[in-house]
Amino acid sequence: MDSVKVAILGFGTVGSGIYEIISEQQERLEKVLGRPVEVAAVLVKDCSKERTIPSDVLVTDDFDDILRLSDLDAVFEAIVGVEPGYTYLSKAIDAGLHVVTANKELFAYRGLELKQRAEERGVNVRFEATVAGGVPIIGALCNLLRMNQIVKIEAILNGTSNYILTKMREEQVSFDQALSEAQRLGYAEADPTNDIEGFDALFKVVILAELLSGQKVDWDEVYRKGISHITAYDLAQANGRIKHIGRLVIDGDGIHADVRPISLTESHKLYPIEGVDNAIVVTGDLVGELVFQGPGAGKLPTASVMVEDFVDLFKSARKPVDIF
Numbered sequence: 001m002d003s004v005k006v007a008i009l010g011f012g013t014v015g016s017g018i019y020e021i022i023s024e025q026q027e028r029l030e031k032v033l034g035r036p037v038e039v040a041a042v043l044v045k046d047c048s049k050e051r052t053i054p055s056d057v058l059v060t061d062d063f064d065d066i067l068r069l070s071d072l073d074a075v076f077e078a079i080v081g082v083e084p085g086y087t088y089l090s091k092a093i094d095a096g097l098h099v100v101t102a103n104k105e106l107f108a109y110r111g112l113e114l115k116q117r118a119e120e121r122g123v124n125v126r127f128e129a130t131v132a133g134g135v136p137i138i139g140a141l142c143n144l145l146r147m148n149q150i151v152k153i154e155a156i157l158n159g160t161s162n163y164i165l166t167k168m169r170e171e172q173v174s175f176d177q178a179l180s181e182a183q184r185l186g187y188a189e190a191d192p193t194n195d196i197e198g199f200d201a202l203f204k205v206v207i208l209a210e211l212l213s214g215q216k217v218d219w220d221e222v223y224r225k226g227i228s229h230i231t232a233y234d235l236a237q238a239n240g241r242i243k244h245i246g247r248l249v250i251d252g253d254g255i256h257a258d259v260r261p262i263s264l265t266e267s268h269k270l271y272p273i274e275g276v277d278n279a280i281v282v283t284g285d286l287v288g289e290l291v292f293q294g295p296g297a298g299k300l301p302t303a304s305v306m307v308e309d310f311v312d313l314f315k316s317a318r319k320p321v322d323i324f
């Protein structure tokens, strides 16, 4: 039986999670797809690093090796930053491959271009994992978009910031102490700028705004403020809980988006969301308020929505249906 043949670009937290799920869940994959899935190759930056990858899987640092593979169907992309991911995915699309990405920075900057390129080439680009990790918000919005007008989205989109604010408030510790603890627990990178200055949440807000509008977002129009200026005193004095919120309001003038710390009172749906979780409150004109909550990052949650994306692409037919 023909297998679905894939390559994984990046083999860090997320890439290795994709590999793990595909290797360990062959039975489920075969049941849903009707054929096995084969990881033919893995692309990394440094081939000399020790990894537990079987010898029949090609490990390379040269993307042309991936393009040279025969009968490849799709690539998963889990590299960090806009480049080289954008170049690799453009070439993959041009070669007729479907693409599933977790790379929010790349998708915030160049996602619309990739989608257009894929449409022209007759392949699909899936990006569920770029917003809120394991929470399937992109798919939910696509389904809602069929009939509802989305009028507002308010969301906790960065688990690291939410963890830091929760820790500072609950334990009356300083920002620096809470950040160090987040780094010790692996929630924050050695360079935490993207998380604490709001860039990570901004990327996700831009991706959501472009999904809703189908148009390129003018980044200068999106106000961004992080949490690094917040003190334990600010949290104690706040009327409610200060949370770092990404917000989109859609009205007759278009989409208004911002990313900033906001004090929420107890009645707000995001008030009880603590620690590293992400949560998204979506208001549709017909359905009203919906709340989505779950792990916004992590190896298996993120990898699992990517494999879900992939399965969705291939399950109905060899030629996938474009729902976006």
Ligand SMILES: NC(=O)c1ccc[n+]([C@@H]2O[C@H](COP(=O)([O-])OP(=O)(O)OC[C@H]3O[C@@H](n4cnc5c(N)ncnc54)[C@H](OP(=O)(O)O)[C@@H]3O)[C@@H](O)[C@H]2O)c1
Binding pocket: 009, 010, 011, 012, 013, 014, 015, 043, 044, 045, 046, 047, 049, 061, 077, 078, 079, 080, 081, 083, 084, 102, 103, 104, 105, 129, 130, 133, 296, 297, 298, 299, 302
């Ligand atoms: N971690 C999460 O929970 C999470 C959640 C949602 C989305 N994401 C997104 O998923 C992507 C991957 O995140 P991650 O946490 O898995 O990162 P990571 O652990 O740092 O892994 C990055 C991988 O990319 C490879 N890589 C880096 N530069 C490369 C290059 N120039 N060419 C080829 N490979 C290259 C690295 O290779 P080496 O192994 O050789 O260094 C490594 O295997 C990011 O875009 C991130 O924003 C992550």
